[in-house]
Amino acid sequence: MGREIKFSLVYRDMWQSSGKYQPRVDQLTRIAPVIIDMGCFARVETNGGAFEQVNLMYGENPNKAVREWTAPFNEVGIQTHMLERGLNGLRMNPVPKDVRQLMFKVKCAQGTNISRSFDGLNDARNLELSVKYAKEAGMISQTALCITHSPIHTVDYYVNFADKLVDFGADEFCLKDMAGVGRPAFLGKLTKALKDRHPNIPIEYHGHTGPGFSVASMLEVARAGADYLDAAIEPLSWGMIHPDIITLQAMLKDAGFSVPEVNMKAYMEARALTQEFMDDFLGYFIDPSNKLMNSLLIGCGLPGGMMGSMMADLRGMHSAINMALRNNGKAEVSLNDLVIQLFDEVAYIWPKLGYPPLVTPFSQYTKNIALMNIFSMAQGQPRFSNIDKDSWNMILGKAGQLPGKLDDEIMELAKSKNLEFYTGNPQDEYPDALDSFRKEMDENGWEYGQDDEELFELAMHDRQYRDYKSGLAKERFNAELEKEKEKANAPIISVRPVVEVPNFDVEKVTEKYPNAQPVQTPVSGQVIWQIDLADASTAPVVGTPVKEGDIICFIQAYYGIEEVKALKSGKIVQIETKQGDKVQKNQILAFID
Structure with a gap:
């Protein structure tokens, strides 16, 4: 019997890579025992990322969801893990230091065992506190290497980055192949190099299936020494999501690895429940294109998890771009043509922007610049005529150091706008803020909650939390759901x-x-x-x-x-x-x- 490979079910990311919303807590607690009965998962990704925000958008309490969702796995010894974005915590913008520290205390108390921490730029400075605070709270600190394919993202680049994370005290590595563009042979070499350098540190591989490499990548990293592989289950596997556990288990078993058997009766029940959740309401917010693979992603490197929002962007801008083209005597484009244009534009500007790994939020920033470039050129204006504030912050170094050198064109543009580049530690720009949120809670008569979890939610997601407390969030969601149901049932x-x-x-x-x-x-x-x-x-x-x-x-x-x-x-x-x-x-x- 060969070396053991363990599996983690990325149930949270399955949904986030499919559509806008996650299952409600009542749905999650129904499927948890079934996932346990499958008998093949050593770990389950339960929360993090946009999970808490989605609950607030429902008008429901995210702390209740995390506690009730993690509890069944804790009881049987299945580890639970969350995803957090380093400097950005659980949101898209930077988080004060004291709020980051409270996050790990709250999530550990709620039953989350492992924190998978990543920085979209692979800037180690943004992960130092994540490691420190996770370990202080009693969590396993798993630090992610955001995988992409470029001339500067070499094996040595990633090994040097990993060395810094080990110096901070990281317990594990995750190869976070968020776009699935990591080439299998390269990933095998990287895994071996990491194992040679740090033989006692477990490695978990996370790869989306969008461009089609991930199954081959999983076999390569397993052969090179990886310990855990992230998997999905039907009907939310493949497409822009992750490989299905059935395929991975059969492949690795045939290759001689020791892998757990899958209880197929429980698998089919979990599959049916997931489909039931989609039929209930979640499917209204899933773009059908996310069920398809797309080899065009190999060139642009955009992650599968943002395909839904990207297509919404394109549909929203399609008619405006065509109108601008008509006004300038140019031929209109179809939506499919626009998709290809966007992919090509991302591939063109990405090196100019210093090769930021295309993961949240930097994938969104790069896509935004590319889309506005297409719009500007349709109007007869030059590229980079319209760059939003958050994208400028990325360019100027306010979110961390870009992996590569900015193109001279971008440098000159910043100079012409009298913009200054930032070289300090990004965390220093965001002072502690918990006292101001405590004051707000006191003034409103709001309870801080068990383990200060309500205080944490306000501090991390202040706008969404206020809407949740006022009832506006539930009212807005119900109206949105009714609108989606009407659209689904409307005649052509x-x-x-x-x-x-x-x-x-x-x-x-x-x-x-x-x-x-x-x-x-x-x-x-x-x-x-x-x-x-x-x-x-x-x-x-x-x-x-x-x-x-x-x-x-x-x-x-x-x-x-x-x-x-x-x-x-x-x-x-x-x-x-x-x-x-x-x-x-x-x-x-x-x-x-």
Whole structure:
């Protein structure tokens, strides 16, 4: 019998790589015993990433979900693991140091055993505190090497990075092949090099199946000494997700490895339950294209987990890009053509941006720049005419050091805008903040919760937590679900629909915010939001600060683009339109207070 290989079920990431939402806690607790009965998983990925945010968006308590979901696995000795984003914690933007420290204490107390920590730029500085705080809290610290394929991402590059993580005290390595573009032979060499250098540190491989390499990659890393492989189960495997456990178990067993048997009765029950969850409501938010593999991802290196939001972006911008092309006497493009253009544009600009590994949030930033380049060129403007603030922060080093050198064109552009590059430790820019959140909870009469878990949720996801507490989140989700159900059941319409101007309750908004200023469109056309471009399905979030004169959004009119600017400084308190919505002249887009 050969060397033992253990499996981890990435049940959280299966859903995140498929669509917008995760199962509810009642669904998770139903399937947990069935996963245990499958008998083949030493680990289950239970939370982290966007898991807590999704629960808040339902209007439900994420702390209850984590505790009840992890408990059955804890009872039988199956390890649970979470995903956290280093400097960004469980969100898309940097987190103060004291909030990061509290996160590990809370998650360990809730029953999460392992913290998989990654930094999207492979900047070790952003992971030092993750290792420190995870171990202090009593968790296993598993640090991730974000895998990509470029001239600078060599075996030596990753081994040197891993050495720094070991110096911090990391317990394990994860080869996080988030786009599945790691070449199998390369991954085998990297695994062997890591094992030769650090023989006592376990290695877990995580690979998406999008471009089709991952099964071969798993065999290579197993032969080179990997200890754990991440797997999925039908109907949420393959496509942009992960290989199915049945295939991996059979492949490794045939190759002579010692692998656990799969209880097929339990597998089929887990499969059926997962399909039931999709049929219940989760399937309304899953893009069908995420069930397909796509070899075009080999060239651009975009991760499968963001394909859903990317397609939403493209659909939202498609008509605006075509209108700009028409206005400039150029041929229109189909949505498929636009997908290929975006992939090609990402491949073109990626080296110019210093080869950031394309993982959250840097995959979104790179995609945003590429999409706005396509839009700018359709208008007859040069590339890099419109770069959003978060993307500039990546370029300027405020999120960490880029792996490669910025192109001279980008350097000159930053210089022309009088932008300064940052070389310090990114964490230093974000001072402790828990006291301010304690004050807010005290003023509202909110309980800190068991192990300060409610305090943590407010500090990590402040906007979503406030909406959860007010009931707005549940109201918004229920309305969104009803809309998706109506779309799914709607007949196919072959004529152009009439654009109706929504009847907004202005009095209700101004009663709550007496000084609120409406943001109105000066012309009829299509909304292109400037803020929160990373998710084209939504407008800017409530609470976004703006200054007088800031460009809030653009309106794609029949003759070109019109800017919509803030008439006062404040914050957005109400949003009335989504990315890509058709609007009429003087229609209210949002309110600023």
